[in-house]
Amino acid sequence: NAGVTQTPKFRILKIGQSMTLQCTQDMNHNYMYWYRQDPGMGLKLIYYSVGAGITDKGEVPNGYNVSRSTTEDFPLRLELAAPSQTSVYFCASSYRASGGIYDNEQFFGPGTRLTVL
Amino acid sequence: TQLLEQSPQFLSIQEGENLTVYCNSSSVFSSLQWYRQEPGEGPVLLVTVVTGGEVKKLKRLTFQFGDARKDSSLHITAAQPGDTGLYLCAGAVGTYKYIFGTGTRLKVLA
Numbered sequence: 001n002a003g004v005t006q007t008p009k010f011r012i013l014k015i016g017q018s019m020t021l022q023c024t025q026d027m028n029h030n031y032m033y034w035y036r037q038d039p040g041m042g043l044k045l046i047y048y049s050v051g052a053g054i055t056d057k058g059e060v061p062n063g064y065n066v067s068r069s070t071t072e073d074f075p076l077r078l079e080l081a082a083p084s085q086t087s088v089y090f091c092a093s094s095y096r097a098s099g100g101i102y103d104n105e106q107f108f109g110p111g112t113r114l115t116v117l
Numbered sequence: 118t119q120l121l122e123q124s125p126q127f128l129s130i131q132e133g134e135n136l137t138v139y140c141n142s143s144s145v146f147s148s149l150q151w152y153r154q155e156p157g158e159g160p161v162l163l164v165t166v167v168t169g170g171e172v173k174k175l176k177r178l179t180f181q182f183g184d185a186r187k188d189s190s191l192h193i194t195a196a197q198p199g200d201t202g203l204y205l206c207a208g209a210v211g212t213y214k215y216i217f218g219t220g221t222r223l224k225v226l227a
Contacts, residue, residue, distance in 0.1 A: 004159075031213065042123075042205055042217040043160070050213055058214065090159050105150075106207075106215070108159025 002026050004109035006091050012115045013081040021076040021112050023091030031094045032074040033058075033106065034066065036087040043090065049074055081116045088113050120144075121208055121218035129224045130196055138191045138204055138221045146208035149182055149189045150215065154203040163191075196225045 007022045025032065030051050035043035035058075045058030049068040063085060065077040074093075078085060092106040121142045130136055140149070148167045152160035164173050166182035166189060173180045177200075179192040189206055203222050207215040 033214070035217070040220070040222065042121075042220045043207075044217070045214055048214050056213070059216070092159070105162040105165070106160075108161070110157075111159055 006109035006112050010113045017081050018079050023074045025093040029093035029095045033092045034076045035090045038087050083116050086116045123218040123221045127222050132227050136193050140189045140206035140218050142187050145186050148209040150207045152205045198225045198227050201225050
């Protein structure tokens, strides 16, 4: 089991460029998340998905888009990069059985460090 | 906007000392998790507390969920250099997502 994998590990973008951050999990988890973490801070939820074809906004969705066409993949798209999007991006996944208490562990990927200049 | 405030923000202590980290909110959470994050890696779950007043122990770490399910604490006994890291609390909001705290960066000196 690879767990949650993210690519790329590092990326430098120029203002206005676009890119897609890739996230794949092999644990058959139904829930997936994208967070950003600014230096020395906690994580802010960008988007989440409760299953293939279902996505919803988190706390800081502006400037980002997501899709979830399969259980395994949850890519994050930045359309017009801005310096304010310089951050470390983490993808996470978890499993919750229908009707279960929401106390399931989130498994995180290693992160993508993005700099926008 | 729901917020989880952690205190202290930074903590530097000597090996063998005890410490407590606090996670406070004005909102009620259905469950609360504590994670530890090391540099260059994603957070890793330490514990989940679900019931108000619940206390869980993980070796030298003791976690408590407040009676009203609005706050939590993490107490470390006899801290070791291996405890160094960023500690994050995360409260469950609704059915699908968590709100993360502001983080406490701990450094334990040998």
